[in-house]
Amino acid sequence: MDQSRFEGTTELAQACRVCLCRDTALFRDLSDEELTRFGQLQIIDVGFSPGDILYRQGDPGQAVFMIRDGLVKLEQFLPDGSQRIVRLVRGGTAIALEALLGTDCEHQAVALRPTSVCRLSCEVLQRIEGETPRLHRQLMAFWHASVAEADKWLTLLSTGSARVRVARLLLLLSDGEASFEMLSREDIGAMLGTTTETASRIIAEFRRDDVLRVVGVRRFTVNRTALMLISGPVV
Amino acid sequence: MDQSRFEGTTELAQACRVCLCRDTALFRDLSDEELTRFGQLQIIDVGFSPGDILYRQGDPGQAVFMIRDGLVKLEQFLPDGSQRIVRLVRGGTAIALEALLGTDCEHQAVALRPTSVCRLSCEVLQRIEGETPRLHRQLMAFWHASVAEADKWLTLLSTGSARVRVARLLLLLSDGEASFEMLSREDIGAMLGTTTETASRIIAEFRRDDVLRVVGVRRFTVNRTALMLISGPVV
């Protein structure tokens, strides 16, 4: 928030035309004419550093956030103060969609890596939505992605032994890339529903067994086939 | 499926006008005129008995199901054959929403109690959607409900000790009603990510401690204050 690296409303039709959003996201289906028209509206480009809070649980929902690049955790707090990370989101994801329904924010969103975001004010989105039904399909796709991701976390990251769950998480984190930046043990615990100690122990074990290899500060490569063996008793 | 108790396409504008859907659900915002118009379309009223499968994971998504009454579990299978119940849904919920996006069914839906359902074919819904933007808001509300429920399950039913999770589940199951019908220990295990034995042991313990009381075959009443004490170290 306070540590935002850049922020502005400058010529957004222009910005969106070139930015990632154009290809992957919300306005993909809009014509150039429409884009130009909406460009006048309040769409704000924001940057966050690791640890920055995009919004807090219970905040009035006034905007949807379109992640352009980076990594963000969505966490929920229980009445007793404990917390659980319910999802990680990367570039191409829309979060705080509940704002469109006038609901308060249901999660706290915290950047885990340097992250750039489009902040789309709700009123604007609702206006656009009324005018261009094509946006609906896109919005539905984002809703769908949220549900699918939530279900995936439940089945993959909350089922089975801690060892299996860590393996599955590492597979997800390392997906596609050659190496990846490890998260804090505390976050891993909060994602898997374990203590930080068990997360640490299992990761240490994976390193000893050469399933994980250190390639830099907090950077690792994984042995995907080994992880798949651990994660799924595929018989 | 084969055990459907009733099924038909009879005068649906009429049916919807009187059925629960009218008040709680998808077409709540439509005018009578619109309802009549859509009544000609393919909306099928189906009944299921406990154990019946509404649809299977991987089925081509051709329809959205609006639960009118009853109880349905949504489960996902892991490659190794194990499974996890990701949500329970009751009357007033829409499921298989992913069908609207042309995706295959992501869950298997199984009735746990006698259940009545409106089956809304996708093409129809999409056509209606194009004509009446008001339906969007309603659809978004259903998407939102799915995400919110999924997140709730993750935070409440997959976090903490088995005892705490069982307590939270019982609070959810008994919500509002004086007594409720207990689910099989196997299903409870599949919801909480435990074995059936631990589910059984904890429920037996709750009975011994008078937190649960038997009031009929598979029917129980709960001591909600006791459960709340167990479920949340609310300090």
Place this chain on the structure above:
DNA sequence: CGTGGCCTTGAAGTAAATCAACACCAGTGG
């Protein structure tokens, strides 16, 4: 050169899985 934050590790205790047996009941067929 401390200091604080994160990670690791150990030892001990506890919670849950596992394996196995049995009770209970509804349904089935003698």
Place this chain on the structure above:
DNA sequence: CCACTGGTGTTGATTTACTTCAAGGCCACG
């Protein structure tokens, strides 16, 4: 009617997995 069966729930004994509590290491940072 009884004996048999399969499904579901309960319970016990044992092993294993995880938490808890505690200590110490490592490293970035002031």
